[in-house]
Amino acid sequence: MSANNFDQKMMQRCITLARRGLGYTSLNPLVGAVIVKNEEIIGEGFHPKAGEPHAEVFALQDAGENAAGGTVYVNLEPCNHYGRTPPCTEALIRAKVAKVVVGMIDPNPLVSGQGIAKLKESGIEVVVGVEEVACRRLNEAFCHHILHHRPFGILKYAMTLDGKIATTNGHSAWVTGEASRKLVHKIRAGCDAVIVGGNTVRRDNPHLTLHQATGINPLRVVMSRNLHLPQEANLWDVEVAPTIVFTEWGKNPYLQAILRSKGVEVMELSPLTPSQVMEVLYERELSTVLWECGGVLGAKAIAQGMIQKIMAFIAPKIIGGASAASPVGDLGLEKMSDALALEDVTLHQIDRDILVEGYLSKNRV
Numbered sequence: 001m002s003a004n005n006f007d008q009k010m011m012q013r014c015i016t017l018a019r020r021g022l023g024y025t026s027l028n029p030l031v032g033a034v035i036v037k038n039e040e041i042i043g044e045g046f047h048p049k050a051g052e053p054h055a056e057v058f059a060l061q062d063a064g065e066n067a068a069g070g071t072v073y074v075n076l077e078p079c080n081h082y083g084r085t086p087p088c089t090e091a092l093i094r095a096k097v098a099k100v101v102v103g104m105i106d107p108n109p110l111v112s113g114q115g116i117a118k119l120k121e122s123g124i125e126v127v128v129g130v131e132e133v134a135c136r137r138l139n140e141a142f143c144h145h146i147l148h149h150r151p152f153g154i155l156k157y158a159m160t161l162d163g164k165i166a167t168t169n170g171h172s173a174w175v176t177g178e179a180s181r182k183l184v185h186k187i188r189a190g191c192d193a194v195i196v197g198g199n200t201v202r203r204d205n206p207h208l209t210l211h212q213a214t215g216i217n218p219l220r221v222v223m224s225r226n227l228h229l230p231q232e233a234n235l236w237d238v239e240v241a242p243t244i245v246f247t248e249w250g251k252n253p254y255l256q257a258i259l260r261s262k263g264v265e266v267m268e269l270s271p272l273t274p275s276q277v278m279e280v281l282y283e284r285e286l287s288t289v290l291w292e293c294g295g296v297l298g299a300k301a302i303a304q305g306m307i308q309k310i311m312a313f314i315a316p317k318i319i320g321g322a323s324a325a326s327p328v329g330d331l332g333l334e335k336m337s338d339a340l341a342l343e344d345v346t347l348h349q350i351d352r353d354i355l356v357e358g359y360l361s362k363n364r365v
Contacts, residue, residue, distance in 0.1 A: 010034050010041075010073040011103050011131040015138050017046040017055070018075055023189040023215040024049045026287045029106075029142040033059035033074040035067050035097070042066050054079065056088040060095050068096040075103035075135045077128075080115040089118040099125040103135030107143050141288040144308060150282045151289040153306045155298055156187065157327040158313040158353075165295070168321040170203050176315045179351035182213070187311070189215030192286035195277070197297040198224035207234045208292070209241055217241035219286065223297060225272050227252035238263040246280075248272045274301040299329035302340070302360070310342060312356045 017032025025047055033055035035043035043066075045058025056078055060067050078088035078100065092100060100119055105128065106112055119126050136143065141152035158175040159165050166172035174181065188194060194208045201222055208220045220235050220243040227247040235243045236259065244265040247256075256266045269276045274297070281289060291301055301307050312327070333339060342358025349355075 006039060007073070007101055007127070007130045010036060011075060011101065011135070013041075013044075014055075014073050014075040014103065015131070015134055017044060018138060020046050021048050023191075026050065026192050027142070027145065027285050029076055029139045031055040031074065031076045033072060035059050035063045035070045035072050037066065037070045042070060054088050057091055060091055063095075069098045071099040071101060072097050073101045073130075075131075075138060077102050077104065077106040077111055077113070078115040078119070079106070079111050080118045087115075087118075089115050089122075092119065092124065093122045097124060099127070101127045101130055103130055104128075104132050104139075107146050109146075140309075145282070145287045150278050150306070151192070151286050152308055153278065153289050153291060153301065154187075154191070154309045154311060155291045155301065155307045155328075156184065156311040156313075157292075157298070158315065159327050160315055160317040160319045162318050162320060163326050164319045164321065164324040165327050166203075166325045167319055168324045170325070172204065175317070176313045176353045177351050180313045180315075180353045180355070183350055183355070184313075185210050185213035188218055188290060189213045191218050191288045191290040193219040193221050193281055193288075194290045194292055195221040195223060195297075197293045198222065198226075198229055199294050199296075200292070201229055201233055201235060205230075205234050206292075207240070218290070219244065219281075221246065221277065221281070221289075223247075223272060223274075223277060223293070225251070227255055229255060231255065231258055236262045236264050246272055246277050273304060274306040275304045278306050295326050295329035297329075298327065299331050302328065303331060307360060310356070310358050310360065313350070314354045314356065316352055 013034050014032035018030040021030050028047060028050045031054060032046040034041055043059040043063025045055045045062055047055045056074055072092060078092060080087045080089045116126050116128060144152040157165055160175060165175060189210050200206060209217045217240065220241055222235060222245045224245060224247050244267060245259060246267050246269055249268045249270045259266050291298060291307065340360055343361045345358040347354060347356055
């Protein structure tokens with residue numbers, strides 16, 4: 001195996017390790033580290049949770065004194081500043097490693113090349129950019145949060161072959177198969193919040209939890225301009241997961257009181273818009289937001305630049321109906337040449353369904 005191929009294999013191993021922290025590290029990035037000697041792994045580690053040691057520290061502990069003279073692979077530039085934990089650069093220097101292979105430079109201004117410079121000043125060989133595209137995709141939400149000062153928005157929906165998310169009378173259970181629904185729960189596990197509109201609460205009475213996946217339930221967010229919501233709903237059970245309802249000033253004070261008595265947080269914003277909600281979620285240090293809303297709210301989120309990534313599950317079914325709901329409402333586009341094109345599109349077969357993933361070009365990291 002060539003050195004280049006070996007480096008790629010080790011960086012992919014770092015990414016695999018890093019994913020073990022999915023759903024637990026926010027606002028920190030997902031990071032894995034591998035230490036190698038003579039093309040054999042002698043130490044591994046990943047960052048398990050914000051506030052706990054970083055991946056490099058765990059890998060060095062795993063390798064022990066044998067780390068001296070070894071090569072360290074890490075998908076994100078080692079930090080060189082004191083935060084809740086000491087700088088990883090100092091730990092690597094003390095361990096006397098010979099080389100560090102970095103997947104990507106950290107966009108955080110507190111790091112951003114300084115970690116690499118520190119290692120080089122100490123006589124450690126540094127290689128940057130191995131599997132960089134995969135490393136950036138792994139931490140796309142972390143990068144977006146730092147560079148754009150708002151959470152990374154993902155619009156997820158399930159539709160039939162003819163582009164419907166429900167029948168003409170609003171029935172939508174279930175568009176896709178069980179395998180796709182299980183995957184959605186895993187996707188939620190990597191998100192800090194899930195947003196729906198009032199129609200979804202009234203029609204589907206969702207839980208928005210991880211009942212088919214492991215991890216921490218995300219914050220459940222409801223956007224309802226007039227607060228026409230039921231007094232009883234699964235989302236009001238805050239023993240399962242926290243819920244916040246956004247509405248406009250002075251709307252339905254009677255229901256507001258009921259929701260607050262149940263432990264649901266109610267916040268009034270005027271005007272109530274996706275951008276306003278995402279600003280609040282950014283201030284609360286949330287990094288990744290999954291929009292599981294209907295077409296009207298989804299279109300508003302897209303139009304205001306709050307959506308960076310699309311995840312469309314397509315089921316091999318046809319429902320028909322001129323008035324049946326579509327996944328995205330009116331965007332005011334009149335010509336096909338105005339259509340919003342996705343970049344970096346990937347297709348995945350999920351049992352009988354197809355998952356199309358892509359990025360809105362104007363909203364890329």
